[in-house]
Amino acid sequence: MSILVIAEHDNASLVGATLNTVTAAQQIGGDIDLLIAGNGCAEAAQAAAQVAGVNRVLLADDPSLEGQLAENVANLVVSLAGNYTHVLAAATTFGKNFMPRAAALLDVSQISEISEVVSADTFVRPVYAGNAMAKVQSSDSIKLITVRTTKFDAAAETGGSAAVEAVAVAADSGLSRFVGLAASESERVELTSASIVISGGRGMQNGENFHMLDSIADKLGAAVGASRAAVDAGFVPNDYQVGQTGKVIAPDLYIAVGISGAIQHLAGMKDSKTIVAINKDSEAPIFQVADYGLIADLFDAIPELDKAL
Amino acid sequence: MKVLVGVKRVLDPQVKARVKADKSGIDLTNAKMTMNPFDENAVEEAIRLREAGTIEEVVALSIGAAKSEETLRNALALGADRAILVLTEDVLEPLAIAKVFKAIVEKESPDLVLVGKQAIDDDCNQTGQMLSALLGWPQATFASKLELADGTAQVTREVDSGLETINVNMPAVVSVDLRLNEPRYASLPNVMKAKRKPLDKMDLADLGLDTANRMTTIEVMEPPARAAGVIVESVAELVEKLRNEAKVI
Numbered sequence: 001m002s003i004l005v006i007a008e009h010d011n012a013s014l015v016g017a018t019l020n021t022v023t024a025a026q027q028i029g030g031d032i033d034l035l036i037a038g039n040g041c042a043e044a045a046q047a048a049a050q051v052a053g054v055n056r057v058l059l060a061d062d063p064s065l066e067g068q069l070a071e072n073v074a075n076l077v078v079s080l081a082g083n084y085t086h087v088l089a090a091a092t093t094f095g096k097n098f099m100p101r102a103a104a105l106l107d108v109s110q111i112s113e114i115s116e117v118v119s120a121d122t123f124v125r126p127v128y129a130g131n132a133m134a135k136v137q138s139s140d141s142i143k144l145i146t147v148r149t150t151k152f153d154a155a156a157e158t159g160g161s162a163a164v165e166a167v168a169v170a171a172d173s174g175l176s177r178f179v180g181l182a183a184s185e186s187e188r189v190e191l192t193s194a195s196i197v198i199s200g201g202r203g204m205q206n207g208e209n210f211h212m213l214d215s216i217a218d219k220l221g222a223a224v225g226a227s228r229a230a231v232d233a234g235f236v237p238n239d240y241q242v243g244q245t246g247k248v249i250a251p252d253l254y255i256a257v258g259i260s261g262a263i264q265h266l267a268g269m270k271d272s273k274t275i276v277a278i279n280k281d282s283e284a285p286i287f288q289v290a291d292y293g294l295i296a297d298l299f300d301a302i303p304e305l306d307k308a309l
Numbered sequence: 310m311k312v313l314v315g316v317k318r319v320l321d322p323q324v325k326a327r328v329k330a331d332k333s334g335i336d337l338t339n340a341k342m343t344m345n346p347f348d349e350n351a352v353e354e355a356i357r358l359r360e361a362g363t364i365e366e367v368v369a370l371s372i373g374a375a376k377s378e379e380t381l382r383n384a385l386a387l388g389a390d391r392a393i394l395v396l397t398e399d400v401l402e403p404l405a406i407a408k409v410f411k412a413i414v415e416k417e418s419p420d421l422v423l424v425g426k427q428a429i430d431d432d433c434n435q436t437g438q439m440l441s442a443l444l445g446w447p448q449a450t451f452a453s454k455l456e457l458a459d460g461t462a463q464v465t466r467e468v469d470s471g472l473e474t475i476n477v478n479m480p481a482v483v484s485v486d487l488r489l490n491e492p493r494y495a496s497l498p499n500v501m502k503a504k505r506k507p508l509d510k511m512d513l514a515d516l517g518l519d520t521a522n523r524m525t526t527i528e529v530m531e532p533p534a535r536a537a538g539v540i541v542e543s544v545a546e547l548v549e550k551l552r553n554e555a556k557v558i
Binding site: 140 | 323451466469530
C-alpha cells in the first residue's frame with residue numbers, strides 16, 4: 001500500500017494536525033508520502049522531511065497555490081492520486097475544503113473524519129455528533145479519508161530524513177481568487193493544540209467576564225474556549241467555539257465554566273482526558289461527562305480558583 | 310437570477326440519537342425530524358437575497374424519502390418560491406446526492422447553489438464540495454458572509470485560523486455556516502400559503518444515474534461511555550484532585 005498525506009502548513013512549518021494524520025496513515029500501513037502544496041513553502045517541505053516514518057516529501061510550490069484554493073489543490077491531488085491506495089488529510093477546515101472535491105473528481109466516496117483504523121478498507125467514524133460510531137467498509141479503489149486528529153497521537157516531528165521532490169502543478173483553474181486571511185490574534189496557545197483548555201458558556205453573562213478566565217489560562221498555560229451559546233450571544237469571537245460546529249478538541253484537562261453541556265458542545269470536548277465542570281445548576285448535563293464537578297456560582301468559584309493556582 | 314437551495318430532513322438536533330439494538334443504524338421510528346440546521350441558514354440567505362432584489366427566484370431541492378415533502382413545505386413556508394423532491398427510499402452517500410443535485414442543476418440552470426456545510430446526521434461535510442467539482446464550478450465552503458456583485462461572489466469563510474475571504478466566479482456552490490444569518494420562523498399564514506406553492510416530485514430511478522453506494526455500514530455502535538465522575542465540595546478540593554489525583558496541573 002502507498003499513502004499520500006496532504007500536509008497542512010503555514011509555509012514555514014507543519015500544522016500539528018498533520019502529525020496526527022501521519023499516525024493514522026501508519027496504522028493503515030505502507031509507504032507514506034507527504035504533499036506540501038503552497039506558494040513559497042520550501043521551508044515547510046524541509047520540516048516535513050524530518051517527520052518520522054515519511055518516505056518522500058512532494059513539493060508543489062507555485063503562485064497558483066497561494067491561499068491553497070480548493071479548486072487548485074483538488075486538481076493537484078487528483079493528478080497524484082493514481083499512484084496511491086489512500087489519500088489522507090486532517091479533518092480541519094483545510095482538509096474538509098478540498099478533499100471532497102478531489103473525491104468527486106476521482107468518482108470515489110470520501111470517508112469523513114475517521115476516529116479508528118480497523119483495516120486498510122474499514123474505519124470507524126463518529127456520526128450524529130459523536131452520539132454513535134459507525135464502522136464502515138469502502139469498496140473504492142482509492143480511499144480518500146479525512147482524519148479526526150484528536151483520536152490519533154502525533155507522529156514524531158524529527159527522526160526522519162525523507163527526500164524532497166518537486167512535482168508539476170496544473171494550471172490555475174481561474175475559478176476563484178484568494179483575497180485575504182484575518183487571522184485571530186491571540187498571544188495564548190491555540191485551542192486545537194493546547195494541553196489545557198478553559199471554556200466559558202452562557203453563564204459567563206458577558207464578554208467582559210471572560211477576562212476572569214484569561215488570568216487562570218495564563219497561570220496554567222491554557223487556551224480559552226467557549227460554547228456556541230457564548231459565541232452566539234456575542235461574548236467572544238467564533239474561533240473560540242468548541243463543539244460539533246466549532247472545534248473538536250481533546251486536551252489533557254478541559255475546564256467547562258458556566259456551560260450547561262448541550263449535545264453539540266459535548267461533541268467537541270468529550271474525548272478530553274480529564275473534564276472539570278463548574279456550574280451552579282446541579283442538573284446540568286455537563287456533569288454527566290465530568291470527572292470532577294463543582295456545583296457553585298462561577299462568580300464565586302473562578303476568583304477562588306484563580307487565587308488557589 | 311435564480312438560487313437553488315438544498316435541504317435535508319434529519320433527526321431534530323435536540324433529540325438524542327439512539328442506536329438500534331441490532332446495531333444496523335439509528336432508530337428513527339417516530340422520532341422528531343426537522344430541516345438540517347445548516348440548511349436553514351442556506352434557505353434564509355436565499356430568501357434575503359431575493360428580498361434585497363439581488364435574485365428573482367428561490368427553488369428548494371430535497372433528495373430523499375416521501376416525508377422530505379414536509380421539509381420542503383417548511384422551506385416554502387419560509388419563503389422559497391417552489392420546490393423539487395427527488396424521491397428515493399435509499400440512504401444515498403454524498404457522492405450520489407451530488408450526482409442527483411447536478412442533474413437538477415442542469416435542468417434549472419441556477420446562478421448560485423446554497424447548501425448547509427454539513428448534515429447533522431452523517432456529519433459528512435461533502436455534498437457542496439462534490440457538487441461544485443462535478444459541475445466544474447468554484448466552491449466557497451463554510452461561508453459566514455456572502456456578497457454578490459459583477460458576476461462574482463465574495464465569501465468570508467470560517468476557517469480554523471480565523472476568517473478567510475475568497476472571491477469566486479458565478480455560477481458557484483456556497484456551503485454555509487451557522488453565523489451567516491439568523492434564520493426566521495415561518496408565520497402561520499405563510500405555512501398555509503406554502504401548501505399551495507408548486508412542488509414537483511420525480512423518482513430517482515427516472516433520472517438514470519449511477520447512485521450506488523461505495524461504502525457498507527458494518528455496524529453502528531454506542532460511543533464508549535465515560536466513567537462516572539465525582540462531585541467535589543470546594544475549589545480547594547478541586548485543585549487538590551487535579552494536582553494529586555488526575556495530575557494534570
